[in-house]
Amino acid sequence: MRYIEPHAHMVSRTTDDYRAMVAAGCEAVCEPAFWAGFDRGSAAAFHDYFRQLTEYEPRRAAQFGLKHFCWLCLNPKEAEDVKLAEEVLALIPQFLDRPTVLGIGEIGLNKNSRNELRVLEMHVDLAARHDQLILVHTPHLEDKRKGTRLTLDVLKADSRIRPERVIIDHVEEHTVRMVLDRGHWAGMTLYPVSKCTPARAIDILDVYGSERLWLNSACDWGESVPLVVVHTALEMRRRGWSQEAIERVIYDNPREFLSQSPKFCLREERKDTTEVRRLKCGPGPGF
Numbered sequence: 430m431r432y433i434e435p436h437a438h439m440v441s442r443t444t445d446d447y448r449a450m451v452a453a454g455c456e457a458v459c460e461p462a463f464w465a466g467f468d469r470g471s472a473a474a475f476h477d478y479f480r481q482l483t484e485y486e487p488r489r490a491a492q493f494g495l496k497h498f499c500w501l502c503l504n505p506k507e508a509e510d511v512k513l514a515e516e517v518l519a520l521i522p523q524f525l526d527r528p529t530v531l532g533i534g535e536i537g538l539n540k541n542s543r544n545e546l547r548v549l550e551m552h553v554d555l556a557a558r559h560d561q562l563i564l565v566h567t568p569h570l571e572d573k574r575k576g577t578r579l580t581l582d583v584l585k586a587d588s589r590i591r592p593e594r595v596i597i598d599h600v601e602e603h604t605v606r607m608v609l610d611r612g613h614w615a616g617m618t619l620y621p622v623s624k625c626t627p628a629r630a631i632d633i634l635d636v637y638g639s640e641r642l643w644l645n646s647a648c649d650w651g652e653s654v655p656l657v658v659v660h661t662a663l664e665m666r667r668r669g670w671s672q673e674a675i676e677r678v679i680y681d682n683p684r685e686f687l688s689q690s691p692k693f694c695l696r697e698e699r700k701d702t703t704e705v706r707r708l709k710c711g712p713g714p715g716f
């Protein structure tokens with residue numbers, strides 16, 4: 430089956446993961462900027478990371494015929510140091526014109542602190558000034574609802590932000606409705622610990638429908654499953670979902686949201702030995 434992995438931290442993964450994803454039908458992978466598992470010591474370290482996301486990782490994915498896109502930011506886990514955040518945000522504009530950069534993310538809150546909120550507002554302002562899509566991380570701890578509500582209020586307070594150009598990731602049963610009601614997209618992260626399981630995600634889809642919802646693995650350096658979107662699709666099939674309805678969730682929906690960036694396009698498709706047809710990029714009459 431074909432699918433798009435809209436949230437994966439591939440710099441932490443192996444070439445075996447790339448090969449398995451492509452073999453399972455993955456047509457594009459999108460990598461938000463993330464915490465490295467340790468705090469980076471300087472803005473220069475982020476500069477190198479942004480080069481890794483925009484230069485090296487797309488080439489590594491291309492070895493397996495996979496399109497790789499990315500999002501740039503300073504992750505909420507490193508947002509306590511506002512001065513460092515200011516330095517890192519000043520670096521980002523020079524990368525925004527690169528051909529695989531889709532927007533600003535994954536921004537948001539971790540412990541819902543005052544400094545995290547300040548840095549979130551700075552990122553939203555950066556995205557608005559440069560007309561970028563936004564991908565938001567929501568906290569995994571007991572205060573997810575509060576963190577989601579605070580984040581939604583920051584987005585609403587900036588009149589330049591169009592809700593349909595923002596995806597709020599890691600939603601669960603108690604946060605999905607408030608996200609969709611504000612006009613945003615919502616992502617469900619399938620993760621063996623601390624996040625949503627496939628069974629819960631399908632229950633949420635059964636309750637709320639599949640409009641403006643996507644699934645992702647958020648696979649990273651922790652215990653995570655790069656193929657869990659496909660595993661969930663198989664479980665959807667077992668529970669009686671049609672192939673068309675499954676494809677809407679794992680392929681059409683992420684394509685529709687991501688195509689709001691004119692840079693997002695899928696792999697070249699070879700029709701015969703002489704003609705190479707490029708699949709449609711960006712929004713158009715098909716949407």
Ligand SMILES: [Zn+2]
Nearest residue numbers: 461463535647
């Ligand atoms: Zn992530």
